[in-house]
Amino acid sequence: MNHDVAVVGAGPAGLATAVTAARAGCRVALLDSAPRLGGQFWRHGASESSGREHQAWSVFAALRADLLDSEVDYTAAAAVWFVESTPDGFRLQVTGHPPVRARRLVVATGAYDRALPFPGWDLPGVVTPGAAQALLKGSGVAVGARVVVAGAGPFLLPVATGLLAAGARVAGVYEAGEPLRYARRPGAIALGKLAEAARYAATLARHRVPYRTGHAVVAAHGESAVSSVEVGRLDRHGAVVSGSRRSIGCDAVTVGYGFTPQLELPLALGCGTWLDVDGSLVLEVDVAGRTTVPGVYAAGEVTGVGGADLALTEGRLVGAVVALASGRRSPYPDSVLTRMLDRRASQRRFARLMHEVHAPPAGWPSWLDDSTLVCRCEEVPLARVRAAVTDLGATDARTVRGLCRTGMGWCQGRTCGYATAALTARLGGRALTAADLVAYARRPIAQPVPLAELAGPADQSGGKRYRPA
Amino acid sequence: MKLRRSLPRPARYSGFGLLRHALGGAPWPPVWRRHDLRDRYDVVVIGGGVHGLATAYYLAANHGVNNVAVLERGYLGGGASGRNTAIIRSNYLTPEGVAFYHRSVRLYESLAADLNFNVMFSQRGHLTLAHTDSALRTMRWRAEVNKLQGVDSSLVGRSEIGSLVPHLDVSDRPRFPILGGLWHPPGGIVRHDAVVWGYARGADAAGVHLHQDTEVVGIDVTGGRVQGVRTNRGRIAAPAVVACTAGWASTVCDLAGVALPITTFPLQAAVTEPVRPFLDTVVVSGTRHVYVSQTDRGELVFGAAVDPFPSYSSRGSLEFTEGVAAHVLELMPALAPVRILRQWAGLCDMTPDFSPVMGPTPVEGFYVDVGWGTYGFKAGPVAGETMASLVATGKTPDLIAPFDLARFTDGRLVGERGAAAVGH
Ligand SMILES: Cc1cc2nc3c(=O)[nH]c(=O)nc-3n(C[C@H](O)[C@H](O)[C@H](O)COP(=O)(O)OP(=O)(O)OC[C@H]3O[C@@H](n4cnc5c(N)ncnc54)[C@H](O)[C@@H]3O)c2cc1C
Ligand SMILES: Cc1cc2nc3c(=O)[nH]c(=O)nc-3n(C[C@H](O)[C@H](O)[C@H](O)COP(=O)(O)OP(=O)(O)OC[C@H]3O[C@@H](n4cnc5c(N)ncnc54)[C@H](O)[C@@H]3O)c2cc1C
Numbered sequence: 082m083n084h085d086v087a088v089v090g091a092g093p094a095g096l097a098t099a100v101t102a103a104r105a106g107c108r109v110a111l112l113d114s115a116p117r118l119g120g121q122f123w124r125h126g127a128s129e130s131s132g133r134e135h136q137a138w139s140v141f142a143a144l145r146a147d148l149l150d151s152e153v154d155y156t157a158a159a160a161v162w163f164v165e166s167t168p169d170g171f172r173l174q175v176t177g178h179p180p181v182r183a184r185r186l187v188v189a190t191g192a193y194d195r196a197l198p199f200p201g202w203d204l205p206g207v208v209t210p211g212a213a214q215a216l217l218k219g220s221g222v223a224v225g226a227r228v229v230v231a232g233a234g235p236f237l238l239p240v241a242t243g244l245l246a247a248g249a250r251v252a253g254v255y256e257a258g259e260p261l262r263y264a265r266r267p268g269a270i271a272l273g274k275l276a277e278a279a280r281y282a283a284t285l286a287r288h289r290v291p292y293r294t295g296h297a298v299v300a301a302h303g304e305s306a307v308s309s310v311e312v313g314r315l316d317r318h319g320a321v322v323s324g325s326r327r328s329i330g331c332d333a334v335t336v337g338y339g340f341t342p343q344l345e346l347p348l349a350l351g352c353g354t355w356l357d358v359d360g361s362l363v364l365e366v367d368v369a370g371r372t373t374v375p376g377v378y379a380a381g382e383v384t385g386v387g388g389a390d391l392a393l394t395e396g397r398l399v400g401a402v403v404a405l406a407s408g409r410r411s412p413y414p415d416s417v418l419t420r421m422l423d424r425r426a427s428q429r430r431f432a433r434l435m436h437e438v439h440a441p442p443a444g445w446p447s448w449l450d451d452s453t454l455v456c457r458c459e460e461v462p463l464a465r466v467r468a469a470v471t472d473l474g475a476t477d478a479r480t481v482r483g484l485c486r487t488g489m490g491w492c493q494g495r496t497c498g499y500a501t502a503a504l505t506a507r508l509g510g511r512a513l514t515a516a517d518l519v520a521y522a523r524r525p526i527a528q529p530v531p532l533a534e535l536a537g538p539a540d541q542s543g544g545k546r547y548r549p550a
Numbered sequence: 551m552k553l554r555r556s557l558p559r560p561a562r563y564s565g566f567g568l569l570r571h572a573l574g575g576a577p578w579p580p581v582w583r584r585h586d587l588r589d590r591y592d593v594v595v596i597g598g599g600v601h602g603l604a605t606a607y608y609l610a611a612n613h614g615v616n617n618v619a620v621l622e623r624g625y626l627g628g629g630a631s632g633r634n635t636a637i638i639r640s641n642y643l644t645p646e647g648v649a650f651y652h653r654s655v656r657l658y659e660s661l662a663a664d665l666n667f668n669v670m671f672s673q674r675g676h677l678t679l680a681h682t683d684s685a686l687r688t689m690r691w692r693a694e695v696n697k698l699q700g701v702d703s704s705l706v707g708r709s710e711i712g713s714l715v716p717h718l719d720v721s722d723r724p725r726f727p728i729l730g731g732l733w734h735p736p737g738g739i740v741r742h743d744a745v746v747w748g749y750a751r752g753a754d755a756a757g758v759h760l761h762q763d764t765e766v767v768g769i770d771v772t773g774g775r776v777q778g779v780r781t782n783r784g785r786i787a788a789p790a791v792v793a794c795t796a797g798w799a800s801t802v803c804d805l806a807g808v809a810l811p812i813t814t815f816p817l818q819a820a821v822t823e824p825v826r827p828f829l830d831t832v833v834v835s836g837t838r839h840v841y842v843s844q845t846d847r848g849e850l851v852f853g854a855a856v857d858p859f860p861s862y863s864s865r866g867s868l869e870f871t872e873g874v875a876a877h878v879l880e881l882m883p884a885l886a887p888v889r890i891l892r893q894w895a896g897l898c899d900m901t902p903d904f905s906p907v908m909g910p911t912p913v914e915g916f917y918v919d920v921g922w923g924t925y926g927f928k929a930g931p932v933a934g935e936t937m938a939s940l941v942a943t944g945k946t947p948d949l950i951a952p953f954d955l956a957r958f959t960d961g962r963l964v965g966e967r968g969a970a971a972v973g974h
Contacts, residue, residue, distance in 0.1 A: 535876070
């Protein structure tokens with residue numbers, strides 16, 4: 082069947098889009114690689130009770146009820162691994178399912194953690210906060226018994242309190258940014274955010290968890306797994322203040338510097354991108370959520386990381402926009418749409434402030450030594466990345482990849498892409514550009530796909546050549 | 551042929567040097583240097599792939615001609631030399647082809663030592679499968695031609711194939727069962743970047759200027775003689791210009807007014823996630839349009855024939871990946887759960903007879919080393935050696951005389967299709 086719109090991603094943004102467009106009468110396909118609805122924010126285990134503790138669970142429950150009531154054609158455990166445009170829209174290749182065709186495409190694929198390398202980050206027990214959170218929310222497992230939480234961004238707080246609730250000890254929360262800077266722009270912060278922050282702070286205080294700002298984990302040590310980390314105070318440039326390093330024992334550490342949007346599908350279609358204030362590659366969209374490619378829309382973290390509330394607002398807006406584009410009536414009156422636009426503008430302002438406060442510390446490369454791996458899959462140390470620029474003459478990130486294989490392994494640049502691109506720019510004495518990041522974000526095969534899936538069984542159009550015996 | 555040893559050598563890599571640098575932190579010298587563009591060189595080589603770099607290297611190393619520039623519009627090795635699947639072999643079909651590629655395999659065998667740079671040449675053996683009687687007939691013919699030229703190559707049956715590559719389905723079950731194969735022990739794979747850098751480093755040390763980000767936009771010809779080239783960085787005078795531009799051969803030779811019987815096609819390849827080493831040969835199936843090898847990191851590398859239509863696009867396509875997956879699984883059903891991570895494409899300059907075009911052109915002083923199609927990486931060393939000899943001495947070496955441009959007008963084709971269509 083040919084859908085009016087295919088929505089990829091069933092997190093806050095995709096769910097809201099699908100429900101809104103369906104309410105307006107669109108035939109909607111909703112696809113998500115995860116086994117359950119909810120995306121990163123409302124990730125939950127197999128039992129319903131594992132989700133009730135989540136923030137705004139009632140919002141999720143209502144959206145899910147709406148979805149089940151609607152005609153939306155939702156497929157779980159359906160990873161979209163290839164997209165191509167066809168004369169009448171788009172064709173999506175989906176693992177385990179026949180291809181999906183739709184006139185319009187909404188990209189709501191969210192984001193994943195942004196990692197920065199540091200000595201010892203390849204030890205078992207060093208994970209990203211998102212991974213720790215996914216383990217907690219998805220399986221109720223804490224990554225360690227004594228965990229250091231570090232990096233930058235408001236996300237560190239729910240990770241720390243989540244670990245505490247699961248019975249882990251948190252040996253400290255080290256935020257590289259300076260959250261006091263929020264105070265300089267009080268108008269930009271909604272009251273709800275302040276209350277949320279206060280709740281987290283109270284929980285940390287109750288468990289006597291040290292919370293330090295302007296600090297970072299700059300090295301991890303251990304034999305077969307991490308057993309301690311070095312924490313240092315950062316100066317204005319993000320370099321470690323001498324004499325400030327100290328060691329903290331732990332059996333796990335989560336480190337992450339914000340999120341990076343997941344852009345394989347829109348990049349494969351040629352959608353334009355730009356460099357957001359937090360240094361992330363994000364989709365270029367207009368006020369209606371249209372990307373630079375006709376028929377392709379985007380909502381949520383892919384248009385700029387801003388959290389679940391913003392993702393919900395954008396999802397509703399884009400749902401209304403695709404409904405209108407599909408010749409249906411808007412499910413919302415003009416006045417409501419106008420209010421949503423205002424709301425989104427203020428949520429974006431807050432996101433911008435958040436990025437300024439929690440930007441990755443510029444001096445992070447000074448934490449590395451020559452042997453620190455920049456790319457863990459292909460085991461490429463800093464020295465080889467530097468040699469690619471200074472000795473072999475590379476001027477851009479793509480060439481560095483060709484010369485030293487960063488981003489060519491298992492993660493295909495998802496983990497090391499930002500760091501390599503940033504290092505290349507810095508070694509070349511220039512600022513990071515969107516083109517540097519595109520070099521590591523373009524993956525025509527959006528998700529690793531098994532040979533058996535590629536080979537068959539025959540799809541509805543009978544296109545496949547291989548039939549397993 | 552013997553290398554002259556008097557030229558300046560690059561800084562030697564040795565165990566002692568490694569220790570000195572590791573312990574003392576002494577910086578390694580840059581692998582190659584940047585230079586200002588001279589306004590005149592004795593030889594200008596267009597194209598910084600394996601062919602251009604090898605030609606420049608042997609001009610300096612074997613003939614003492616080192617006022618040479620290699621002009622590369624992107625970065626060294628950024629063309630097909632950085633995208634190929636690096637299969638090296640010499641079991642071709644024609645006596646001319648076999649002799650030529652045999653010399654290249656020989657050069658590869660000593661290349662790491664000659665360049666003092668580990669090129670990771672792994673002679674793991676090359677197995678071509680036959681699924682039809684006619685394929686078997688061609689292989690028998692190839693094996694005979696190969697043996698006459700002193701190349702180790704023989705026909706093997708199903709059971710031998712089963713023990714060479716235990717994961718192959720040698721039963722009668724597949725739609726096209728395996729009937730036999732051509733087994734070529736000296737064949738294998740090499741690390742393509744290392745070959746490129748090794749030649750670049752050697753050429754640089756010998757005084758050759760390597761200019762990256764330098765695109766040739768015009769070739770000056772007066773009175774039927776080449777005068778030099780025009781680049782985005784200025785004009786260069788040169789009495790000899792060599793085009794080593796593979797996929798872009800037609801457009802570059804156009805600048806000199808030389809027409810080539812070449813059509814450019816994309817060729818794709820794909821790579822899987824790393825898996826435990828299990829495959830220590832290169833396996834090719836012409837009938838199934840696929841070949842497979844495993845890298846030292848464990849990834850499986852897949853390739854096929856060129857795309858079905860000419861183009862200068864280097865985008866991967868779904869048709870390719872699906873086809874390759876289906877064909878690989880018919881050969882090795884156990885690979886079903888292995889996941890593809892990445893695919894890519896490069897350009898191939900295909901000739902009508904699947905042999906290269908090497909030698910002088912109607913424009914005096916303008917030489918071509920093109921038409922490398924899907925099989926030119928293995929020829930890098932021998933092409934460099936022979937082209938250098940031609941440019942330096944003005945005499946065409948016997949090894950490449952059959953591959954001249956005039957053969958297309960004289961009707962002397964060197965048909966290698968039967969040995970080069972899929973198995974690059
Ligand atoms: C690991 C992680 C944990 C997080 N935890 C929290 C938290 O606890 N609290 C908080 O406030 N914020 C959290 N965030 C921030 C989160 O990004 C936002 O809160 C919110 O979930 C964004 O909504 P979204 O709809 O834009 O994207 P997401 O919620 O990320 O939803 C995107 C969905 O798209 C699916 N998807 C992606 N690619 C494909 C594909 N190719 N095919 C099919 N499906 C695909 C994913 O499975 C996912 O379900 C987390 C982020 C991450 C990365
Ligand atoms: C996917 C794939 C798999 C392959 N597998 C094999 C294999 O297994 N075995 C094998 O032997 N061969 C293989 N080949 C073929 C092989 O890669 C090529 O034949 C070989 O690399 C050609 O080398 P080259 O130096 O002539 O060309 P290239 O490496 O392409 O170099 C030509 C250079 O010229 C430059 N250039 C072009 N125009 C200009 C200009 N106007 N000015 C300046 N510079 C210019 C380009 O940027 C390029 O870097 C494969 C090819 C592909 C694409």
